[in-house]
Amino acid sequence: MRIGELGNETGVDIETIRHYEKIGLLSVPPREPNGYRNYETSHLERLAFIRHCRALDMPLADVKRLLDFITHPEVDCGEINRLIDAHLHNIRERLHSMQSLEKQLEVLRARCGDSHIVRDCGILSELVAASHKTGVKKD
Incomplete structure (x- = not known):
């Protein structure tokens, strides 16, 4: 083919x-x-x-x-088990990280319950404030 x-x-x-x-x-x-x-x-x-x-x-x-x-096929499969165990560990770490991200986004979403003008948006206010805290340090 x-x-x-x-x-x-x-x-x-x-x-x-x-x-x-x-x-x-x-x-x-x-x-x-x-x-x-x-x-x-x-x-x-x-x-x-x-x-x-x-x-x-x-x-x-x-x-x-x-x-x-x-x-x-004649070799021991213990290394395969270790490989899958390591992959499972990595996946579980990523899941934990994603759950943490989900919680952060839920908190952020709670900052702006109703629709109104952008100037009063709690989500954007929080994002801007957080960016100033983690932004580039000035010399």
């Missing part, structure tokens, strides 16, 4: 497929006599795996490590 078909089958953009080839996540396919790349089922399966890992927000370095494990 050609790159466009591979992209359609997996939902991965053509430029992303080329990038994955360039960084070694996806092997460069053989070329047909007319010069077109000929992707095989193995490319489709590998790209689908990469896409799924990326949908789980895994960094490309971790995806590469997981792909390396696939090619060495």
